[in-house]
Amino acid sequence: MNAPTDISMKTDEVLRVELEVFRQQHRDLDEAIKALEATSTADQLMVKRLKKQKLRLKDIIRLIEDRLTPDIIA
Template sequence: MLQDTEELHRKLAELTQEHRELDEAIAQVTQEPPYDQLKASRLKKRKLLLKDMIARLNSQLIPDLNA
């Protein structure tokens, strides 16, 4: 169980870091017009996916109150 929790924390840190990096990448892509809207859209979709994954991991780390 402890290893599972440690693994979840490690994965959460990785996803959070990638989410931050996507923030920077999106800002860089959209900084100067005309910018690549397709690339920006793909980065934003990936960022939303990461946000969902981070939320799921956070919910797994919260102890089940009914247990």
């Protein structure tokens, strides 16, 4: 998984592209987890690892979204 090392150095356009890639990876992991859990012989260690990767991606997605969303002072 390619995590942005320093999102402050990237342009908004690059971040938007990366955001879509990370969102797709997050969806793919979700589908893989569901497929594994649907089998009676699901490897619980693999499921845990995939869930951990999914959480890391979620954190990265949030960081990028926060960077792309302008701060509006009400």
